[in-house]
Amino acid sequence: MRTDWRFNRQITPADLAACLPPDLFLEVSVSTEQTLNICDSFTWLIWQAGYLLVQIEGGELQLWHERDQPVARSTPGKGVRFWWQLPTGELAEKLKKLIDMRAFLPKFGLRLTTSLLNLRNPDEKIVSRIRLFRIAPLAGSALSLATFLPLRGYTEDYQGCMAGFAALESETVPPLTLRQLVIEAGLKMETPSSKAEFQLQSLELAEPAILRMAQLLLQTARQYEPGLVADIDTEFVHQYRVNIRKTRSLISLFRKTLSPRRYQQLKAELKTLGSRTNQLRDLDVFLLEKDIYHQMLPPHLRPGLGPVFCRISRRRAAALKQVVSALEHPDYEAQIEQIRLELEGDAEFVTRQASTPLKQLVCHKGLRLYRKICRAGQAITDETPDAEIHSLRISAKKLRYLLELFGELFPKPKVKELISHLKKIQDNLGRFNDYAVQAKFLLELGHGRVAAAQSASLNGISAVLYHQQQEERDQVFARIAAFSSPQVSEKFEELLTMESKEDTEA
Amino acid sequence: MKILACYSIKGGVGKTATAVNLAYWAARSNYRTLLLDLDSQGASSFYFRIKAPAKKNLGKRFLQAYGQLASQIKESDFPHLDVIPAHLSFRNFDILLEDLGKRKNRLRQALKGLKKEYDLIILDCPPTISRLAENIFNAADIVLVPVIPTTLSERTFEQLLQFFKQQDLSRSKLVPFFTMADARKQLHRETAIAMRKRYKNFLQHAIPQSTDVEKMGKYRTPIDLFARNTQANRAYYALWRELEPQLKKA
Structure with a gap:
């Protein structure tokens, strides 16, 4: 059986040789010294999937898997941080699956010296092997570890x-894979909590709970600010927005737990916070879907797309600049401070709902939302204006957020199942909305003096989008029918009614 | 799992050098390889610096139980390559096999137990034609026969063919190749041409007469480690490459 040790002091091959039985001798077969930089996305997605992305001596990137072998490698150019910037191949493909549109950045560095040692008997036959590691973290003191095989x-x-090596003071450690070596070197993962844990209690009073949740959501959103300002990847602005939108949705759903003054104040402040990044995100979505637009068009309408995307890129750069300067302005900090003070203020308990037990209120609101969606959905006919379908989408989104935010109050698998039903209808309604928004944006891009080729591309896409939007609209009926079917309805009622009864009794 | 036997009735024809170098190249090609040194002289164990165990009567226990066989396995200095070293008691294999009854597939049975651990077992065989040889011929998928291109060697190869015929063994298992060949000698050239004409399954690649092969005894490693860019080393590698697809088919 192999043995893995961390020594209590620095150990050299000579130290090991000194402990050997007299008939054996030690030989250093290879010794390498390398600077390794562990790269990952902001939220350590690569590491969490069981992989390790490591850049060696600032050159080759290697993706390692649990078997402690590189599974893909590639040498990127300078400043590369997205999979699509890598040479086509295995590594690009793997990273696409692991981190998609997120950037990979150097997160942790160490200097690793690996010596492969052979122990030989008088016949010069190898009888045992040792891998001796010396780790020097870029910050911190060096340490020695070894694997005995x-x-x-x-x-x-x-x-x-x-038995001889036992004289060297050491501790047994898990098998020294590259991953384990990085941990030994002192890597600490600071994962931003993408889904905040609120520690909710069924019977706690609603107002303080809502205020606490909003504080946490705002803090989570703020974790993405540095990445947004540095423009590391589009996920930062997206996650920043998601968390602000959740805060807004929470405040709006539970407005009756707050005093009217506090509600109005928060509503207004959060709205400006959220809308500041609207344009940037819209442009991001366009740029991310560049390939899809390309495929939408027949080849003869494609030449105009390049210049169109150039324009969008320029606009995106301008939008980013605006957002960044807004975020770096002292007013932004003041505004955040304003919201923070409002959220951290004591509960006022001026409304009846403010002191209602939390779970009871959540069930009540959830059920009402569900019924509202079913009612509105069933009323949809071919003549229903698009605006009404959009408002149905907003209601569905609110219900989704409600289930996600308060999920910890309910049995996990049940909530998950309901969310999956909700997701089907949301996807449909979401696409319906996206196509409309995109068509509107393209229309605006086509205004004024635009080259004929660009115009042709834009019109081509508009036609396809219009068609796709109609298709989505046709599907709304079926989705709504499924969503309000007795089977699904029963499940919503079961989770949100029965539970609420139990808790009231308790 | 495939079994390859390096066999010749004649001694001193380069059987062991072939077994050692082929085992090395097979392991380098990621075959999990076991070299079983059946020759009590233990030359191939010596080349890998592996000593024979001190136990008595190993040969008998060896043929009786797979567990005994597995406990003798020694890891070589090379990845994927293990060795079962020879033991002096192996010289009594014939008597043992006689004692154990007349079963011709005793060896095959014993090796079967290693199926999960190895892709290839190479047998380095002693130069005898006996009950052990019968067991080897039954166990092996390919019997690789080194032949020096001389009249005498041609005669022993014919004897081997005759033996296969008598015992009703499949002669297609026999794969001969030329070894210690010296292109400067007319006799070698003529014999090689004549034999290739008569026996169709001779391997294309031949091992030349070379001092590098002899030096294996001095360095105690496969040739690749001390004489990489020599003709002999390239010849063994080429031999392995030629043999590999035949092994897959066998």
Whole structure:
């Protein structure tokens, strides 16, 4: 069996040689010293999927898997941080699956010296192998670790060696894979909580709970600010917005737990906070879907697309600049401070709902929203204006947020199932809305003096989008029918009614 | 799992050098390889610096139980390559096999137990034609026969063919190749041409007469480690490459 040790002091091959039984000798077969930079997305998605992305000596990027082998490699150019900037190949494909549109950045550095040692008997036959590691974190002190590997059929020699090495003070550690070595080097993952844990209690009073949740959501949103300002990848602005939108949705759903003054104040402040990044995100979505637009068009309408996307990129750069300067302006900090003070203020308990037990209120609101969606959905006919379908989408989104935000109050699998039903209808309504928004934006891009080729591309896309939007609209009926079917309805009622009864009694 | 036997009735024809170098190249090609040194002289164990165990009567236990066989496995200095070293008691294999009854597939049975651990077992065989040889021929998927292109060697190869015929063994298992060949000697050239004409399954690649092969005894490693860019080393590698697809088919 292999043995892995961390020594209590720095150990050299000579230290090991000094502990050997007299008939064995030690030989250093290879020794390498490398600076390794562990790269990952902001939220450590690569690491969390069991992989390790490491850049060696600032050059080659290697993706390692649990078997402690590189599974893909590539040498990127300078400043590369997205999969699509890598040379086409295995690594690009793997990173696409792991982090998609997120950037990978150097997160942790160390200097690793690996010495491969052979222990030989008087016949000069290898009887055991040692991998001796010296880790020097870029910050911190160096340490020595080793893996001792027996050779089959030489157990006695191995045991003899290990008895000798026991004189060196050490601790047993998990098998020293590259991942484990990085942990030994002192890597601490600081994952921003993408889904905040609120520690909710069924019977706690609503107003303080809502205020606490909003504080946490705002804090989570703020974690993405540095990445947004540095424009690391589009996920930062997206996650920033998602968390602000959730805060807004929470405040709006539970407005009756707050005093009217506080509600109005928060509503207004959060609205400006959220809308500031609207344009940037819209442009991001366009740029991310560039390939899809390309495929939408027949080849003869494609030449105009390049210049169109150039224009969008320029606008995006301008939008980013605006957002960044707004975020870096002292007014922004003041505004956040304003919201923070409002949220951290004591509960006022001026409304009846303010002191209602939390879960009871959540069930009540959830059920009402569900019924509202079903009612509005069933009323949809071919003549229903688009605006009404959009408002149905907003209601569905609110219900989704409600289930996600308060999920911890309910049995996990049940909530998950309901969210999956909700997701089907949301996807449909979401696409319906996206196509409309995109068509409107393209229309605006086509205004004024635009080259004929661009105009042709824009019109082509508009036609396809219009068609797709109609298709989505046709599907709304079926989705609504499924969503308000007795089977699904029963599940919503079960989760939100029965539970609420129980808790009131309790 | 495939079994390859390096066999010749004649001694001193380069059987062991072939077994050692082929085992090395097979392991380098990621075949999990076991070299079983059946020759009590233990030359191939010596080349890998592996000593024979001190136990008595190993040969008998060896053929009786797979567990005994597995416990003798020694890891070589090379990845994917293990060795079962020879033991002096192996010289009594014939008597043992006689004692154990007349089963011709005793060896095959014993090796079967290693199926999960190895892709290839190479047998380095002693130069005898006996009950052990019968067991080897039954166990092996390919019997690789080194032949020096001389009249005498041609005669022993014919004897081997005759033996296969008598015992009703499949002669297609026999794969001969030329070894210690010296292109400067007319006799070697003529014999090689004549034999290739008569026996169709001779391997294309031949091992030349070379001092590098002899030096294996001095360095105690496969040739690749001390004489990489020599003709002999390239010849063994080419031999392995030629043999590999035949092994897959066998």
